Amino acid sequence: MLHPTTPGPTSPRRWRPALEWEGGGVRVVVGAVLRDGDGRVLAALRHSPPGWELPGGKVKPGESERAALVRELREELGVTVEVGDRIGPDVPIGQDLLLRAWTAVVIAGEPTALEHAELRWLAEHELDSVAWLPADRPIVTALTAPPGHHRPDRTARSSQP
Numbered sequence: 001m002l003h004p005t006t007p008g009p010t011s012p013r014r015w016r017p018a019l020e021w022e023g024g025g026v027r028v029v030v031g032a033v034l035r036d037g038d039g040r041v042l043a044a045l046r047h048s049p050p051g052w053e054l055p056g057g058k059v060k061p062g063e064s065e066r067a068a069l070v071r072e073l074r075e076e077l078g079v080t081v082e083v084g085d086r087i088g089p090d091v092p093i094g095q096d097l098l099l100r101a102w103t104a105v106v107i108a109g110e111p112t113a114l115e116h117a118e119l120r121w122l123a124e125h126e127l128d129s130v131a132w133l134p135a136d137r138p139i140v141t142a143l144t145a146p147p148g149h150h151r152p153d154r155t156a157r158s159s160q161p
Contacts, residue, residue: 029097030069031056031139032104033087034111040121041143043130044076047117051133054101054140055116069102076116079109088139101139 031054034042044055057072059065066083073081084103091099113119122129127140 026092026096026098028059028065028068029057029093029099029135030059030065030072031099031101031136032069032073032081032083033101033139033143034073034081034104034106036106036121038121038123040123041127041140042077042111043120043122043132044113044116045118045120045130046133049133050117052120052130053133053136055111056101058097065100065102069104073104076114077109077111077119078114079106079111081105082107088142091135091138093135099135099139 032042033054036042042055043052045052055073055076056069057076059068063071069083070081073079081104084105086100087103088101093099111119120130124144127144132140
């Protein structure tokens with residue numbers, strides 16, 4: 001996870017890796033790049049603030065990121081998933097949250113919008129057809145980047161809760 005360093009008078013706020021959870025510090029939010037058999041990505045429409053996101057949620061103290069993603073997708077979508085690898089950049093959200101995305105596959109159940117207004121499966125060419133929340137945009141951008149290439153996204157610092 002990341003913690004802010006103190007910026008100098010002319011330097012922007014920078015982020016540095018932290019080795020472990022520190023209560024009161026930056027809290028990790030996990031998001032799932034959940035793909036169906038055709039390779040489409042599941043997008044979820046939030047009620048508030050309105051906008052499309054990768055499903056997931058906050059990691060609880062003492063919980064691993066993988067375990068949090070399994071729990072959150074069970075709560076939000078009613079599915080059991082197997083979590084794969086990390087994907088995309090770490091994305092700071094305000095001063096105290098950090099979004100990290102993981103690949104995942106459904107191993108039981110059918111995704112249902114239990115906590116979202118709508119769910120939509122999007123093919124790669126459709127990823128830009130919805131209004132992604134600012135924190136999710138760098139991850140979505142990374143999904144369409146050529147392998148080994150990371151395209152920077154200027155919207156990485158977000159105020160999404």
